[in-house]
Amino acid sequence: MGRFLLKNIFWFAVIVQFCLTASVSAQNNQGNVLSEVRVSNNGKMLELVGSFNKSKLGKLKIENSFEDKSISIFLPWSVVDPVAIPNNEVSLPESDSLDSLTINENISKDQKGTQPNVEVEILINTKKDTHASQLDVTSNKIRISLLNKAEYLKREEERLKAENERKEQEARAMALEQSKKDAIRMDQERAKMEEIAKQKAIEATEVIVKRFKEKKIKMMQVSIINASGHPKRAYKLSVFLGRLQKNYIEKTLGAKIDIINISNSYKSDQSQTSIHFRDNYLKPALFLANLIPGEQRIISMEDQTQKTGIDIEIFLGKDYN
Numbered sequence: 001m002g003r004f005l006l007k008n009i010f011w012f013a014v015i016v017q018f019c020l021t022a023s024v025s026a027q028n029n030q031g032n033v034l035s036e037v038r039v040s041n042n043g044k045m046l047e048l049v050g051s052f053n054k055s056k057l058g059k060l061k062i063e064n065s066f067e068d069k070s071i072s073i074f075l076p077w078s079v080v081d082p083v084a085i086p087n088n089e090v091s092l093p094e095s096d097s098l099d100s101l102t103i104n105e106n107i108s109k110d111q112k113g114t115q116p117n118v119e120v121e122i123l124i125n126t127k128k129d130t131h132a133s134q135l136d137v138t139s140n141k142i143r144i145s146l147l148n149k150a151e152y153l154k155r156e157e158e159r160l161k162a163e164n165e166r167k168e169q170e171a172r173a174m175a176l177e178q179s180k181k182d183a184i185r186m187d188q189e190r191a192k193m194e195e196i197a198k199q200k201a202i203e204a205t206e207v208i209v210k211r212f213k214e215k216k217i218k219m220m221q222v223s224i225i226n227a228s229g230h231p232k233r234a235y236k237l238s239v240f241l242g243r244l245q246k247n248y249i250e251k252t253l254g255a256k257i258d259i260i261n262i263s264n265s266y267k268s269d270q271s272q273t274s275i276h277f278r279d280n281y282l283k284p285a286l287f288l289a290n291l292i293p294g295e296q297r298i299i300s301m302e303d304q305t306q307k308t309g310i311d312i313e314i315f316l317g318k319d320y321n
Helices: 009-023 149-212 233-244 246-253 282-291
Strands: 032-040 045-051 061-065 070-076 078-080 098-109 116-126 130-137 141-148 219-226 256-264 274-277 297-300 312-316
Touching: 032 070, 032 098, 032 116, 045 070, 061 130, 070 130, 070 141, 078 098, 078 116, 116 130, 130 149, 141 149, 219 233, 233 246, 233 256, 233 282, 233 312, 246 256, 246 282, 274 282, 282 297, 282 312
Parallel strands: 032 078, 219 256, 219 312, 274 297
Antiparallel strands: 032 045, 045 141, 061 070, 070 116, 098 116, 130 141, 274 312
16 A cells, blocks of 8 residues: 555655655654554553644644544644555554544645645544544654543543633732732722821911911900809909909010900800910910819800900809809
8 A cells, every 4th residue: 555645746856845844853853753652551542653843733623523533633734654664554453442543644734825835634533422633742752542432431521620720819819919019009098098187287286276277365354254154253254353363464565464354154054164265365365274174165156246345255154162
């Protein structure tokens, strides 16, 4: 039986040219030459022996057909060593799964139509449903696994399960990493907000300090309003501040005190005494609060334009006696 019958001069020229190139591939790695086909492990392993260039070979094309009980393996940019493999049909060892193995060389032109493409097709007819898959490729051997359908489906199921587990682990790792990034981002945003709040507090404090930064005052006009519900308490405080403590107050503060109003409030149920002051009169208000028995609330006048002529206004509550 003849090895390969070339029908025209072009076919012969291409084969000769490619074989010449492939024959030196061991030295310069420029082609693929198939020189032996081995079947081992009771038909579960196919080994293609020869000289192979991974960059030229790429990933093998393997077509499995359970319906036809056949396997086709295509080696691109490859030729068969006619001395080592003189016949198309390769004898196989006795096997439960493999029936026959045939080798063909196919020649075609590339998409541009300028360079010939040579590939080796290995056609395997099987006795049972068999699946082929590439294991590894070295410079002198290609190993292909041959599994029966049930074993292949089992391994494929295990592979998919392992792949899904790997993807789940990656997804969990990514979610964990994202949660860490989110936590860091939230901490950064929280720190940023705290810094903004701190800065606003500083600015507000500066405004208050600036607002209540005292200028030299020469006179403070005081109004005393009785909101305690007990009679004469405003008068009692006016005597205390305007007579008994007058010299002490004026000497300490460096400003005269003038009590310009003593009256009763229309509300007589205020529980705590409060002292309201105009801008620049915080210090005098605090000083008077220190002289008045009990605890007082010190409050800035809300509307500085009202109650013209009053610098400090004291509302006596029920806590004053």
